[in-house]
Amino acid sequence: EIVMTQSPATLSVSPGERATLSCRASQSISRNLAWYQQKPGQAPRLLIYDASTRATGIPVRFSGSGSGTEFTLTISGLQSEDFAVYYCQRFNNRPPHWTFGQGTKVEIK
Protein backbone atom coordinates (compact mmCIF):
# COMPACT_ATOMS: atom_id res chain seq x y z
CA GLU A 1 0.00 0.00 0.00
CA ILE A 2 1.29 3.44 -0.95
CA VAL A 3 1.37 5.92 1.92
CA MET A 4 1.13 9.67 1.38
CA THR A 5 2.99 11.82 3.91
CA GLN A 6 2.60 15.57 4.12
CA SER A 7 4.90 18.03 5.82
CA PRO A 8 4.90 20.11 7.83
CA ALA A 9 1.76 19.41 9.83
CA THR A 10 1.35 23.14 10.45
CA LEU A 11 2.86 26.05 8.55
CA SER A 12 2.76 29.58 9.95
CA VAL A 13 2.96 32.21 7.24
CA SER A 14 2.38 35.96 7.10
CA PRO A 15 -0.11 37.35 4.58
CA GLY A 16 1.63 38.19 1.33
CA GLU A 17 4.38 35.63 1.84
CA ARG A 18 4.91 32.33 0.08
CA ALA A 19 3.87 28.97 1.50
CA THR A 20 5.52 25.74 0.40
CA LEU A 21 3.81 22.47 1.27
CA SER A 22 5.28 19.03 0.68
CA CYS A 23 3.76 15.66 -0.06
CA ARG A 24 5.77 12.46 -0.33
CA ALA A 25 4.60 9.10 -1.68
CA SER A 26 6.13 5.91 -0.30
CA GLN A 27 6.69 4.74 -3.86
CA SER A 28 6.45 6.33 -7.27
CA ILE A 29 3.02 7.52 -8.35
CA SER A 30 4.18 9.28 -11.52
CA ARG A 31 2.14 12.51 -11.62
CA ASN A 32 -1.08 11.01 -10.28
CA LEU A 33 -1.43 13.59 -7.54
CA ALA A 34 -4.13 16.09 -6.65
CA TRP A 35 -4.27 18.86 -4.04
CA TYR A 36 -7.37 19.99 -2.17
CA GLN A 37 -8.08 22.94 0.11
CA GLN A 38 -10.46 22.67 3.04
CA LYS A 39 -11.66 25.54 5.19
CA PRO A 40 -13.35 25.00 8.57
CA GLY A 41 -16.91 23.73 8.23
CA GLN A 42 -16.61 23.38 4.45
CA ALA A 43 -16.14 20.55 2.01
CA PRO A 44 -12.76 20.19 0.30
CA ARG A 45 -12.12 22.05 -2.95
CA LEU A 46 -10.00 20.72 -5.80
CA LEU A 47 -6.99 22.92 -6.50
CA ILE A 48 -4.52 20.93 -8.58
CA TYR A 49 -4.46 17.61 -10.43
CA ASP A 50 -1.80 15.82 -12.47
CA ALA A 51 0.60 17.32 -9.94
CA SER A 52 0.64 20.72 -11.62
CA THR A 53 -2.60 21.45 -13.52
CA ARG A 54 -4.82 24.02 -11.86
CA ALA A 55 -8.48 23.12 -11.65
CA THR A 56 -11.08 25.41 -13.14
CA GLY A 57 -11.26 28.77 -11.42
CA ILE A 58 -8.20 28.30 -9.22
CA PRO A 59 -6.03 31.44 -8.96
CA VAL A 60 -2.57 31.41 -10.50
CA ARG A 61 -0.96 31.96 -7.09
CA PHE A 62 -1.53 28.24 -6.51
CA SER A 63 1.03 26.08 -8.26
CA GLY A 64 2.02 22.45 -8.04
CA SER A 65 5.15 20.60 -9.02
CA GLY A 66 6.86 17.26 -8.71
CA SER A 67 6.64 13.72 -9.94
CA GLY A 68 7.45 10.25 -8.74
CA THR A 69 7.57 10.47 -4.97
CA GLU A 70 8.11 14.16 -4.18
CA PHE A 71 5.48 16.85 -4.72
CA THR A 72 5.09 20.49 -3.74
CA LEU A 73 2.19 22.89 -3.52
CA THR A 74 3.25 26.53 -3.55
CA ILE A 75 0.97 29.40 -2.67
CA SER A 76 2.51 32.70 -3.71
CA GLY A 77 1.39 35.86 -1.99
CA LEU A 78 -0.86 34.31 0.63
CA GLN A 79 -4.22 35.97 0.97
CA SER A 80 -6.52 35.82 3.97
CA GLU A 81 -8.80 33.31 2.27
CA ASP A 82 -5.89 30.90 1.74
CA PHE A 83 -5.50 30.03 5.40
CA ALA A 84 -6.89 26.51 5.48
CA VAL A 85 -5.90 22.85 5.54
CA TYR A 86 -4.41 21.36 2.38
CA TYR A 87 -4.50 17.70 1.45
CA CYS A 88 -2.64 15.81 -1.22
CA GLN A 89 -4.28 12.78 -2.79
CA ARG A 90 -2.95 9.96 -4.88
CA PHE A 91 -5.35 8.92 -7.62
CA ASN A 92 -5.16 5.87 -9.85
CA ASN A 93 -7.86 3.83 -11.49
CA ARG A 94 -5.68 0.96 -12.69
CA PRO A 95 -6.17 -0.52 -10.13
CA PRO A 96 -8.44 1.94 -8.35
CA HIS A 97 -6.82 3.42 -5.32
CA TRP A 98 -7.29 6.79 -3.72
CA THR A 99 -5.29 7.87 -0.67
CA PHE A 100 -5.11 11.22 1.06
CA GLY A 101 -2.21 12.63 2.99
CA GLN A 102 -2.84 13.66 6.58
CA GLY A 103 -3.02 17.35 5.70
CA THR A 104 -1.04 20.55 6.27
CA LYS A 105 -2.65 23.43 8.10
CA VAL A 106 -1.60 26.85 6.87
CA GLU A 107 -2.13 29.37 9.64
CA ILE A 108 -1.59 33.07 10.03
CA LYS A 109 1.76 33.99 11.54
Next chain:
Amino acid sequence: QEQLVESGGAVVQPGRSLRLSCRASGFTFSLYGIHWVRQAPGKGLEWVAAIWFDGSQKYYGDSVKGRFTISRDNTNNAVFLQMDSLRVEDTAVYYCARDKEGWSGYYAGVTDVWGQGTTVTVSS
Protein backbone atom coordinates in the same frame (compact mmCIF):
# COMPACT_ATOMS: atom_id res chain seq x y z
CA GLN B 1 -25.53 24.73 -10.75
CA GLU B 2 -23.84 21.39 -10.24
CA GLN B 3 -24.73 20.17 -6.78
CA LEU B 4 -24.61 17.18 -4.47
CA VAL B 5 -26.69 16.96 -1.31
CA GLU B 6 -26.13 14.28 1.31
CA SER B 7 -28.69 13.11 3.83
CA GLY B 8 -29.31 10.30 6.26
CA GLY B 9 -26.77 11.04 8.94
CA ALA B 10 -27.84 10.24 12.48
CA VAL B 11 -26.77 9.06 15.92
CA VAL B 12 -26.78 5.26 16.06
CA GLN B 13 -25.58 2.58 18.42
CA PRO B 14 -22.62 0.34 17.61
CA GLY B 15 -23.62 -2.67 15.53
CA ARG B 16 -26.59 -0.95 13.96
CA SER B 17 -27.11 0.07 10.33
CA LEU B 18 -27.58 3.37 8.54
CA ARG B 19 -28.17 4.35 4.91
CA LEU B 20 -26.80 7.60 3.52
CA SER B 21 -28.10 9.24 0.36
CA CYS B 22 -26.43 11.62 -2.06
CA ARG B 23 -28.67 13.38 -4.54
CA ALA B 24 -27.35 15.20 -7.57
CA SER B 25 -28.60 18.06 -9.67
CA GLY B 26 -27.33 20.38 -12.37
CA PHE B 27 -25.35 17.83 -14.39
CA THR B 28 -25.78 14.56 -16.26
CA PHE B 29 -25.47 12.30 -13.25
CA SER B 30 -25.31 9.02 -15.17
CA LEU B 31 -21.97 10.01 -16.74
CA TYR B 32 -20.02 10.46 -13.51
CA GLY B 33 -18.41 8.26 -10.92
CA ILE B 34 -19.21 9.12 -7.32
CA HIS B 35 -17.13 8.70 -4.18
CA TRP B 36 -17.81 8.77 -0.46
CA VAL B 37 -15.13 10.41 1.66
CA ARG B 38 -15.33 10.76 5.42
CA GLN B 39 -13.71 12.95 8.03
CA ALA B 40 -13.63 11.98 11.67
CA PRO B 41 -13.83 14.86 14.18
CA GLY B 42 -10.62 16.87 14.04
CA LYS B 43 -9.02 14.45 11.61
CA GLY B 44 -8.14 14.29 7.93
CA LEU B 45 -9.92 12.95 4.89
CA GLU B 46 -10.41 9.23 4.35
CA TRP B 47 -11.65 7.77 1.09
CA VAL B 48 -14.46 5.29 1.82
CA ALA B 49 -16.05 3.98 -1.36
CA ALA B 50 -16.50 4.61 -5.06
CA ILE B 51 -18.92 3.58 -7.76
CA TRP B 52 -18.39 3.83 -11.49
CA PHE B 53 -20.68 6.02 -13.60
CA ASP B 54 -22.73 3.01 -14.72
CA GLY B 55 -22.56 1.14 -11.41
CA SER B 56 -20.46 -1.59 -12.99
CA GLN B 57 -17.55 -1.25 -10.58
CA LYS B 58 -17.53 -0.63 -6.84
CA TYR B 59 -14.53 -0.15 -4.58
CA TYR B 60 -14.10 0.15 -0.84
CA GLY B 61 -11.51 1.28 1.62
CA ASP B 62 -10.01 -1.43 3.82
CA SER B 63 -11.63 -0.06 6.97
CA VAL B 64 -15.18 -0.48 5.60
CA LYS B 65 -14.85 -3.43 3.25
CA GLY B 66 -17.45 -6.08 4.00
CA ARG B 67 -19.55 -3.69 6.10
CA PHE B 68 -20.46 -0.85 3.72
CA THR B 69 -22.16 -1.12 0.33
CA ILE B 70 -22.30 1.60 -2.29
CA SER B 71 -25.04 1.69 -4.94
CA ARG B 72 -26.62 4.14 -7.32
CA ASP B 73 -29.91 4.90 -9.06
CA ASN B 74 -29.21 6.76 -12.27
CA THR B 75 -32.91 7.22 -12.94
CA ASN B 76 -33.29 9.28 -9.79
CA ASN B 77 -29.80 10.84 -9.72
CA ALA B 78 -28.80 9.32 -6.41
CA VAL B 79 -26.01 7.35 -4.78
CA PHE B 80 -26.40 5.45 -1.54
CA LEU B 81 -24.06 4.17 1.14
CA GLN B 82 -25.45 1.30 3.18
CA MET B 83 -23.48 1.09 6.41
CA ASP B 84 -23.86 -2.08 8.45
CA SER B 85 -22.17 -3.25 11.65
CA LEU B 86 -21.29 0.31 12.54
CA ARG B 87 -18.41 0.96 14.89
CA VAL B 88 -17.50 3.90 17.08
CA GLU B 89 -14.62 4.63 14.71
CA ASP B 90 -17.08 5.17 11.85
CA THR B 91 -18.12 8.43 13.49
CA ALA B 92 -17.46 11.15 10.93
CA VAL B 93 -18.83 13.66 8.48
CA TYR B 94 -19.54 11.77 5.28
CA TYR B 95 -19.15 13.62 2.00
CA CYS B 96 -20.12 12.47 -1.47
CA ALA B 97 -18.02 13.80 -4.31
CA ARG B 98 -18.13 13.65 -8.10
CA ASP B 99 -15.33 12.75 -10.48
CA LYS B 100 -14.18 15.79 -12.37
CA GLU B 101 -14.56 13.93 -15.66
CA GLY B 102 -17.16 11.48 -16.85
CA TRP B 103 -16.98 7.83 -17.80
CA SER B 104 -14.85 6.87 -14.76
CA GLY B 105 -11.69 7.17 -16.77
CA TYR B 106 -8.14 8.21 -15.96
CA TYR B 107 -9.18 10.93 -13.54
CA ALA B 108 -11.49 8.76 -11.47
CA GLY B 109 -11.05 9.89 -7.90
CA VAL B 110 -10.13 13.48 -8.76
CA THR B 111 -13.29 15.12 -7.47
CA ASP B 112 -14.48 18.61 -8.26
CA VAL B 113 -18.02 18.72 -6.88
CA TRP B 114 -18.64 17.93 -3.23
CA GLY B 115 -21.69 17.90 -1.04
CA GLN B 116 -21.87 19.71 2.28
CA GLY B 117 -21.60 16.48 4.25
CA THR B 118 -23.83 14.55 6.61
CA THR B 119 -22.83 13.61 10.17
CA VAL B 120 -22.81 10.05 11.43
CA THR B 121 -22.25 9.48 15.13
CA VAL B 122 -21.86 5.95 16.42
CA SER B 123 -22.21 5.84 20.16
CA SER B 124 -23.82 3.75 22.87
